[in-house]
Amino acid sequence: MSEVRFELVGAAGSARAGVLHTPRGPILTPAFMPVGTAGSVKAMLPQNVRETGADIVLGNTYHLMLRPGAERIARLGGLHVFMDWGRPILTDSGGFQVMSLASLRKISEEGVRFQSHIDGHEEFLSPERAMEIQRQLGSDIHMVLDECPAFGADEGEIEKSLGLSMRWARRSKAAFGIQPGRACFGIVQGGTFPHLRARSAIELQEIGFDGYAVGGLAVGEGQSAMFATLDFTLPYLPVDRPRYLMGVGKPDDIVGAVLRGVDMFDCVLPTRSGRNGQAFTPAGSLNLRNARFADDASPLDATCSCPACRQFSRAYLHHTVKAGEIIAAVLLTWHNLTFYQRIMIGLRAAIAEGNMSAWISGEAYKLL
Amino acid sequence: MSEVRFELVGAAGSARAGVLHTPRGPILTPAFMPVGTAGSVKAMLPQNVRETGADIVLGNTYHLMLRPGAERIARLGGLHVFMDWGRPILTDSGGFQVMSLASLRKISEEGVRFQSHIDGHEEFLSPERAMEIQRQLGSDIHMVLDECPAFGADEGEIEKSLGLSMRWARRSKAAFGIQPGRACFGIVQGGTFPHLRARSAIELQEIGFDGYAVGGLAVGEGQSAMFATLDFTLPYLPVDRPRYLMGVGKPDDIVGAVLRGVDMFDCVLPTRSGRNGQAFTPAGSLNLRNARFADDASPLDATCSCPACRQFSRAYLHHTVKAGEIIAAVLLTWHNLTFYQRIMIGLRAAIAEGNMSAWISGEAYKLL
Numbered sequence: 001m002s003e004v005r006f007e008l009v010g011a012a013g014s015a016r017a018g019v020l021h022t023p024r025g026p027i028l029t030p031a032f033m034p035v036g037t038a039g040s041v042k043a044m045l046p047q048n049v050r051e052t053g054a055d056i057v058l059g060n061t062y063h064l065m066l067r068p069g070a071e072r073i074a075r076l077g078g079l080h081v082f083m084d085w086g087r088p089i090l091t092d093s094g095g096f097q098v099m100s101l102a103s104l105r106k107i108s109e110e111g112v113r114f115q116s117h118i119d120g121h122e123e124f125l126s127p128e129r130a131m132e133i134q135r136q137l138g139s140d141i142h143m144v145l146d147e148c149p150a151f152g153a154d155e156g157e158i159e160k161s162l163g164l165s166m167r168w169a170r171r172s173k174a175a176f177g178i179q180p181g182r183a184c185f186g187i188v189q190g191g192t193f194p195h196l197r198a199r200s201a202i203e204l205q206e207i208g209f210d211g212y213a214v215g216g217l218a219v220g221e222g223q224s225a226m227f228a229t230l231d232f233t234l235p236y237l238p239v240d241r242p243r244y245l246m247g248v249g250k251p252d253d254i255v256g257a258v259l260r261g262v263d264m265f266d267c268v269l270p271t272r273s274g275r276n277g278q279a280f281t282p283a284g285s286l287n288l289r290n291a292r293f294a295d296d297a298s299p300l301d302a303t304c305s306c307p308a309c310r311q312f313s314r315a316y317l318h319h320t321v322k323a324g325e326i327i328a329a330v331l332l333t334w335h336n337l338t339f340y341q342r343i344m345i346g347l348r349a350a351i352a353e354g355n356m357s358a359w360i361s362g363e364a365y366k367l368l
Numbered sequence: 369m370s371e372v373r374f375e376l377v378g379a380a381g382s383a384r385a386g387v388l389h390t391p392r393g394p395i396l397t398p399a400f401m402p403v404g405t406a407g408s409v410k411a412m413l414p415q416n417v418r419e420t421g422a423d424i425v426l427g428n429t430y431h432l433m434l435r436p437g438a439e440r441i442a443r444l445g446g447l448h449v450f451m452d453w454g455r456p457i458l459t460d461s462g463g464f465q466v467m468s469l470a471s472l473r474k475i476s477e478e479g480v481r482f483q484s485h486i487d488g489h490e491e492f493l494s495p496e497r498a499m500e501i502q503r504q505l506g507s508d509i510h511m512v513l514d515e516c517p518a519f520g521a522d523e524g525e526i527e528k529s530l531g532l533s534m535r536w537a538r539r540s541k542a543a544f545g546i547q548p549g550r551a552c553f554g555i556v557q558g559g560t561f562p563h564l565r566a567r568s569a570i571e572l573q574e575i576g577f578d579g580y581a582v583g584g585l586a587v588g589e590g591q592s593a594m595f596a597t598l599d600f601t602l603p604y605l606p607v608d609r610p611r612y613l614m615g616v617g618k619p620d621d622i623v624g625a626v627l628r629g630v631d632m633f634d635c636v637l638p639t640r641s642g643r644n645g646q647a648f649t650p651a652g653s654l655n656l657r658n659a660r661f662a663d664d665a666s667p668l669d670a671t672c673s674c675p676a677c678r679q680f681s682r683a684y685l686h687h688t689v690k691a692g693e694i695i696a697a698v699l700l701t702w703h704n705l706t707f708y709q710r711i712m713i714g715l716r717a718a719i720a721e722g723n724m725s726a727w728i729s730g731e732a733y734k735l736l
Contacts, residue, residue, distance in 0.1 A: 043698075067691060068687040075663065311413075311414070319407060319450075325407075326698070327410075
């Protein structure tokens with residue numbers, strides 16, 4: 001099986017365009033990964049996710065380990081077969097969701113013990129178990145287990161947490177071992193403290209990973225603190241490995257991060273917003289619940305070719321959102337994922353053609 | 369615009385196969401019409417409804433008049449444009465839903481006053497208003513307003529209700545007027561009383577309709593009473609007009625009614641069941657919530673080519689039903705509608721080929 005290999009194909013300032021080659025297909029970067037939490041990109045069939053332009057989706061270790069269970073998915077042929085997505089899948093380590101969803105968490109050097117938010121049964125996640133689960137799922141890109149300190153933690157707490165995350169990163173990499181055709185990414189932590197981020201980036205490279213994520217952002221620090229953190233963190237990461245900003249974000253978060261040199265993103269925003277009646281358009285975000293759309297015969301976004309925009313009016317979307325029809329969630333999710341992928345297409349083209357500043361100053365970006 | 373015209377193409381005993389020609393396309397009969405209550409066949413995109421084999425869908429006057437409103441749909445170009453379904457649409461008159469969903473109903477000779485179940489505002493539905501709404505929606509087949517007596521009403525109540533329904537049928541037809549390319553169907557009432565059904569069928573023919581529905585069944589009387597009512601009612605209906613059994617039903621209800629000479633059906637069962645985790649298969653009805661499917665790698669129905677059966681395992685359907693994923697509703701609805709249309713295809717072929725009894729006694733029917 002061929003290796004996972006990152007190829008840079010263009011740069012514009014700090015922004016990079018590339019291809020992450022994997023045995024399951026290429027991932028064009030900058031890439032947005034739709035979130036398929038529990039084995040489904042919510043409200044979408046997998047072929048429709050692909051039609052939006054996605055090269056890769058994300059699966060959540062936490063959700064899948066609890067239900068239907070990683071061993072079960074392995075018996076059923078792995079996550080790709082289970083959810084009928086033949087292209088690459090990145091799985092997180094479960095750490096973030098344990099912190100945000102599970103109850104009665106008890107963190108030790110060994111790992112984290114917690115209760116399932118679904119049925120309360122006790123589970124244990126260690127670096128080794130997190131990597132085992134991702135292997136059972138058949139994930140193409142495994143993420144190390146890290147501890148995600150709560151937003152607002154002080155420097156001492158962040159530093160202590162970082163120490164644990166780095167020891168867990170080393171154990172994760174050892175547990176990952178050598179898996180041809182699969183990649184393992186480390187996760188930079190350290191809050192908004194430059195020296196801790198630098199230390200984390202350097203320690204991870206000593207371990208050696210196929211890619212480097214920036215974690216612990218988009219947790220409430222605000223866009224300017226996030227961008228500042230990227231500004232002082234990314235220079236410590238190797239140029240020849242993909243960089244993944246976890247859980248980000250709004251369109252302008254993504255554009256700003258790409259400008260700073262980030263290659264990969266995931267976020268529930270386009271899918272969750274779609275289920276809540278919110279649409280991203282070049283004219284800004286629209287809440288389709290708003291009564292002003294009740295008689296609006298125009299398409300949601302005249303520049304978009306997704307089914308929501310090609311087949312229906314804003315009035316229809318308004319009506320189906322108000323009536324709680326499933327088709328509203330389907331159409332708005334489809335549109336939002338299409339919109340996000342169009343941003344990525346625009347960014348990749350602008351970087352490859354070296355006209356990033358023109359793209360940024362042009363209509364396409366101003367209207368995001 | 370061409371007329372609506374019913375062509376009989378085959379018969380086997382009392383069962384008939386035909387084509388209801390309309391300007392928006394042919395409807396092959398026996399036909400099953402998926403229910404698109406509020407401008408959407410729930411959980412389905414219109415192109416996917418068509419892919420299941422549906423020639424026509426049903427829209428509910430009651431739901432659409434309350435939200436988003438018939439005048440609004442007319443301004444937006446009609447129901448076909450609104451919901452992006454270019455093929456025929458049959459609309460009911462709203463009478464049945466007023467009886468089952470609205471509160472504070474007050475029936476008079478003039479019509480029925482009621483409160484919306486959505487926001488409590490008062491509405492009025494008369495035969496003339498019901499026809500006006502259906503015209504505003506742009507429906508291809510309009511149904512007369514009738515009164516639907518509650519199941520268990522005695523003969524005197526049924527007879528009194530029937531009198532009102534027949535007067536309303538006359539007013540409905542007058543209000544429908546002449547609309548080239550559109551059809552108006554009368555509705556036979558009369559409970560399970562042969563002389564009342566006969567009287568209703570004869571009176572409707574005196575008024576003259578493009579098709580005749582049998583209403584007031586599948587309300588709790590049981591299959592044998594329903595079949596008996598068809599047995600003594602259908603002989604009073606003209607051979608050269610389509611016959612529509614409203615709100616029916618389970619697969620074996622449909623087969624039994626087709627054997628007796630019914631041409632058209634509608635029912636929420638395949639769509640509603642799909643949203644509830646239930647699938648119709650040749651091996652019987654399956655509840656995908658059942659834990660026995662958790663490790664079942666086989667397809668839902670190996671004989672079916674819908675996306676649920678072609679792309680996923682029973683284990684995946686079980687998991688997504690349990691997890692409340694929208695994809696479960698989408699896939700099971702798609703499958704159930706496909707299954708219903710396969711029954712109709714089988715019935716039409718068996719009738720056209722004159723081997724109805726072979727089909728009935730064969731695998732296909734026994735396994736329904």
